[in-house]
Amino acid sequence: MASEAMILDVDGPDGPRAVRLSSPSRVLWPQVGLTKLDFARYLLDVAPAFLRANGDRPVSLQRFGGDVEGEFFFSKNPPKGAPDYLRSVPVTYPSGRSHPQLVLDEPAAAVWAIQMNTIVFHPWASRAEAHDLPDELRIDLDPQPGTTFADVVAAAHELRAVLVEAGLECFVKTSGNRGLHVFAPIEPAHEFLEVRRAVIAAARELERRMPERVTTAWWKEERGARIFVDYNQANRDRTMAGAYSPRALPHAPVSCPVTWEELDGVDPAAFTIVTVPERLRTVGDPWEDLHAKPGTIEVLREWWDRDVQNGLGELPFPPDFPKMPGEPMRVQPSRARNRA
Known part of the structure; x- marks a missing residue:
């Protein structure tokens, strides 16, 4: 039986490349009938904005054995037989182990990732050549049960005010x-731990201003119906779905940049691999100039020092991290009380 595979001619900085796409008719999003070829065409449509946001960074690929409802794993290093236009950079993980990690430099690399059954792209907050020094301060606003998207929007607006005060x-x-994900471009001058502390300082200030609506509590049992500011997403090797990356959800949604002015009227479900290319053509990329004026975390570092002097220090790290200096016990509060 003849193979269904096809070849896509993908333009790039060194001219067109022929990228093989096997099983182009494989349905990745069954609910809406979108295929591997649909995904490849989407990424080619949005390639300039996608690579501006996610290129030149170590990236983890969330790869699926079948469609988005199936099992997945994370792939970080280039596999054997990868094309020679794929780049990697050695990075150090929280365990202290070092390993090469993929870097996407051109549209053909992104299409190759689709051929490898990638659905979600997870870029680091740092550039490939300075991977120990984040150039993006990233804050993940994670709604908890009992909250709405409007609650997340309100927290985002107040967080913006906090960050503006921090310069x-x-x-x-x-x-x-x-x-919602809030990004602030910063000069690549501090290691991940320092940037994490800057995120915690901003999160605590936001929590002070919105105590009934926002929390920094790591343990779910303490969060209540509030927006969790996930400060641990600022750690080394902790990533979130990149801008213009799809998500592995039934309607093929995309993590989509928006302007602050349109945020109040946004419907996140409206941004999909079907609709986002036309949005880019008509509205443009709200993140096109994200790195035009990077700031510093000096004010946030001062806030961190102030909070430490007032008795607030480190917060828990993820369970797979080594025990960190000054970190509180990694024990769920209810269990700690039961042991007492």
Whole structure:
């Protein structure tokens, strides 16, 4: 039986490349009938904005054995047989282990990732050549049960005010699900731990201003019906879906940059791999100039020092991280009380 595979001619900085796409008619999003070829065409349509946001960074690929309802795994290093136009950079993980990680430099690399059954792209907050030094301060606003998207929007607007007071310009995108991601471009001058502390300082200030609506509580049992500011997404090797990356959800949503002015009227479900190319053609990319004026985290570092002097220090790290200096016990509060 003849193979269904096809060849896509993909333009790039070094001229067109022939990228093989096997099983182009494989349905990735069954609910809406979108295929592997639909996904490849989407990424080619949005390639300039997608690579501006996610290129030149170590990236993890969330790869699926079948459609988005099936099992998945994360792939970080280039597999054997990868084309020679794929780049990698050695990075150090929280365990101290070092390993090469993929970097996307051109549209053909993104289409190759689709051929490898990638659905979601997870870029680091740092550039490939300075991977220890984030150039984006990223804050994940994660809605908890009992909250609405309007609650997330209200928290995002107040967070913007907090960051402006700290001397940072910030940008916002939908998560592709129920939350929002707020990014502030920063000079790549501090290691991940320092940037994480800057995020915690901003999160605590936001929590002080909206105590009934926002929380920094790591343990779910303490969050209540509030928006969780997931500060641990600022850690080394912790990533979120990149701008213009699809999500593995039934209606093929996209994590989509929006302007602050349009945020109040946004419907996150409206941004899909079907609708976003036309949005880029008509509205443009709200993140096109994201890195035009990077700021510093100096004010946030001062806020961190102030909070430490007032008795507030480190917050829990993810469970797979080594125990960190000054970190509180990694024990769920209710369990800790039961042990007492």
